[in-house]
Amino acid sequence: MKLDPFDKVVKKRSAIPSLILGAAGLLGLIVAIFFWLVGEMEKPQVVIAGDISHIGLTKQLSFVVSDAKSGVRSIEIAMVQENKKALLLERIYPRSGYFSGAGPHTIEETIEVTPKVLGFKDGAGQLVVTVSDFSWWNWLRGNVTVHASALVVDTKPPAISVTDSPQYIKGGGAGVVIYRVNEPVGKHGVVVNDVFYPGFPLPKRGEGVYGACMGLPHDIAKIEQAFVSVADLAGNEGKAPFSMNLHVRKVVSDKLTISDGFLSAKMPEFAGHYPELSGTLVEQYITVNNDVRQANYKKIQEVCTKFQPERLWDGRFSRMAASSPRAGFADHRTYLYNGESIDQQVHLGVDLASLQHAKVEAANRGLVVFAEYLGIYGNTVILDHGQGIFSLYSHLSQIDVSVGSMVEKDSVVGLSGTTGMAGGDHLHFSILVNGIFVDPVEWWDEEWLKLHMLSVL
Numbered sequence: 001m002k003l004d005p006f007d008k009v010v011k012k013r014s015a016i017p018s019l020i021l022g023a024a025g026l027l028g029l030i031v032a033i034f035f036w037l038v039g040e041m042e043k044p045q046v047v048i049a050g051d052i053s054h055i056g057l058t059k060q061l062s063f064v065v066s067d068a069k070s071g072v073r074s075i076e077i078a079m080v081q082e083n084k085k086a087l088l089l090e091r092i093y094p095r096s097g098y099f100s101g102a103g104p105h106t107i108e109e110t111i112e113v114t115p116k117v118l119g120f121k122d123g124a125g126q127l128v129v130t131v132s133d134f135s136w137w138n139w140l141r142g143n144v145t146v147h148a149s150a151l152v153v154d155t156k157p158p159a160i161s162v163t164d165s166p167q168y169i170k171g172g173g174a175g176v177v178i179y180r181v182n183e184p185v186g187k188h189g190v191v192v193n194d195v196f197y198p199g200f201p202l203p204k205r206g207e208g209v210y211g212a213c214m215g216l217p218h219d220i221a222k223i224e225q226a227f228v229s230v231a232d233l234a235g236n237e238g239k240a241p242f243s244m245n246l247h248v249r250k251v252v253s254d255k256l257t258i259s260d261g262f263l264s265a266k267m268p269e270f271a272g273h274y275p276e277l278s279g280t281l282v283e284q285y286i287t288v289n290n291d292v293r294q295a296n297y298k299k300i301q302e303v304c305t306k307f308q309p310e311r312l313w314d315g316r317f318s319r320m321a322a323s324s325p326r327a328g329f330a331d332h333r334t335y336l337y338n339g340e341s342i343d344q345q346v347h348l349g350v351d352l353a354s355l356q357h358a359k360v361e362a363a364n365r366g367l368v369v370f371a372e373y374l375g376i377y378g379n380t381v382i383l384d385h386g387q388g389i390f391s392l393y394s395h396l397s398q399i400d401v402s403v404g405s406m407v408e409k410d411s412v413v414g415l416s417g418t419t420g421m422a423g424g425d426h427l428h429f430s431i432l433v434n435g436i437f438v439d440p441v442e443w444w445d446e447e448w449l450k451l452h453m454l455s456v457l
């Protein structure tokens with residue numbers, strides 16, 4: 001058989017490439033094994049918790065460093081400002097093997113940063129986190145991640161000037177404090193005794209101008225301290241005291257007789273909502289009037305902790321149409337059963353009676369933030385009027401609004417009724433300032449609102 005010369009040439013040519021291919025294949029396999037076993041190319045991860053853009057006198061710095069494959073070999077955290085560098089943390093981990101997991105996969109830690117102690121001054125700087133892993137990649141140096149974050153060292157408290165504050169305020173009364181701050185703010189507001197009233201921006205009055213609405217508890221006897229408190233973005237806190245004359249509220253007492261008829265008509269409603277109630281009807285009544293009342297108030301405070309920062313209301317708050325007052329704000333009630341005192345509570349709203357199932361209208365424009373059954377309050381609607389002001393409507397026989405909807409002033413939110421701790425059909429109406437019940441009388445008074453609220457807000 002005669003060989004075709006062309007065929008030969010082809011054969012000669014194919015011998016060398018296949019050798020090369022073989023060698024390349026082997027090299028490829030070695031490289032693959034190298035990368036798989038010891039030369040992974042995945043960089044370590046650095047995650048810093050929270051905002052570290054502003055650092056005050058001290059700052060807790062929490063971080064998570066991770067490397068899923070070969071593991072973490074070293075961590076260095078440094079703070080840098082101009083030519084100055086200070087090491088905050090330096091860690092080198094011993095090699096615990098030659099393959100995956102030669103070092104820890106995850107390190108979670110919190111360190112304290114104290115710029116002043118380290119000799120840094122107020123101004124711009126950087127936080128640099130450098131992490132390497134145990135990979136043989138990068139000429140055995142491993143994969144390296146450098147995570148740099150810009151920051152500002154700020155150790156000075158903000159400067160605050162109080163521009164408006166009430167001269168007089170009543171127990172159960174309200175007022176506004178206006179203040180100006182020279183730098184961006186974190187948490188801010190007004191403190192009276194041990195109550196914090198959160199502030200809100202007033203952009204119409206200028207940049208850096210804020211307000212806070214106060215509502216004093218009805219039984220406040222003395223103003224021990226009153227000041228504006230502002231934390232800046234670095235956490236430095238500034239305080240600016242102000243003074244107010246307090247009109248202590250006179251105690252008004254009231255007696256309420258609890259009859260067997262009332263108990264047998266009312267207690268099954270509570271037993272349905274609170275199956276844990278036990279004992280005689282009077283005992284159940286006392287539990288509801290105390291424990292359930294407390295739990296309900298806690299819920300109301302919770303609802304009132306968050307508010308719309310802008311003012312949704314305007315003008316006077318309306319009072320239920322064609323209604324007569326049945327009980328006043330902050331009446332100290334003694335509950336009598338068979339002529340004997342069984343309980344005492346303070347009535348933190350105004351009772352207004354009209355016709356049965358009368359229309360209950362929104363006292364002012366607001367956002368519905370609560371619309372359901374609430375123990376002694378029965379079916380209840382709470383409106384957020386913005387800037388810490390809320391109104392509450394309870395004992396409703398019907399609720400006509402739902403949470404999240406905006407209601408206009410005088411639009412119907414429900415119908416009056418006897419749900420909750422109510423003997424006869426009436427509306428229990430309350431105004432709250434940051435979760436503290438205040439006297440609605442001020443809020444029904446157009447002149448008072450103009451003078452003390454609207455002129456400054």
Ligand SMILES: [Zn+2]
Nearest residue numbers: 349350351428
């Ligand atoms: Zn009431």
